[in-house]
Amino acid sequence: MFKEVLQDVVDRTEGGVAGLLMGFDGIPVDQYVRESAGAPVDVETVGMEFSVILKEIRKAADLLEAGTAEEVSVRAERLTTVLRVINEEYFVALTLLPHGNFGKARFLLRTASSKLASELT
Amino acid sequence: MFKEVLQDVVDRTEGGVAGLLMGFDGIPVDQYVRESAGAPVDVETVGMEFSVILKEIRKAADLLEAGTAEEVSVRAERLTTVLRVINEEYFVALTLLPHGNFGKARFLLRTASSKLASELT
Secondary structure, eight states: OHHHHHHHHHHHSTTEEEEEEEETTSOEEEEEEOGGGSSOOOHHHHHHHHHHHHHHHHHHHHHTTOOSEEEEEEEESSOEEEEEEOSSSEEEEEEEOTTSOHHHHHHHHHHHHHHHHHHHO | OHHHHHHHHHHHSTTEEEEEEEETTSOEEEEEEOGGGSSOOOHHHHHHHHHHHHHHHHHHHHHTTOOSEEEEEEEESSOEEEEEEOSSSEEEEEEEOTTSOHHHHHHHHHHHHHHHHHHHO
């Protein structure tokens, strides 16, 4: 049922390429890559790299008394990635093309995150 | 003249708290903190933490062939930070309150970034 949630987010986001549910230990729970995306993405590698970065960001946010880090987005030339912290153990990530709908990606990821949170407990 | 650019971005962003121009080595070039912001922010500490994270993100983006990392945003409970890479050496960051205008922050930071880029050469 995780895959359906991921697929829903990716397919409903214009320019959505891949979705990933992963633990902060870098171990993927589930993933979905859009067939027609055109840009092949090694979504597990993306996740593993970002799980490390996300851990550091959470530490930094704590240190800075900015409160719990909830969402991180990284825009690069060829891909944009939005990550959302679900709970202490898991995060969900969506990769989209640069011209994709970033605002919708964030919105859909937020709603997906609460769905996933209730399924992960 | 850097401070004026930073001040302009912070003051024109609803909920803007602080702006920072910093080298990837963690050494600040200039900064501006809005007087009336209400949330005192140690903007240099924010910058130093994020310069490390940003360096890792750039490495990750290269590795993933996502192209050059251009913009990173971190939303935490009490503060949101948007960072924009200016060139190989510098980045500019804007910290705003959670209810602040995130979209405008990103837009103003993009225009400020090109202004700063031409002044930094």
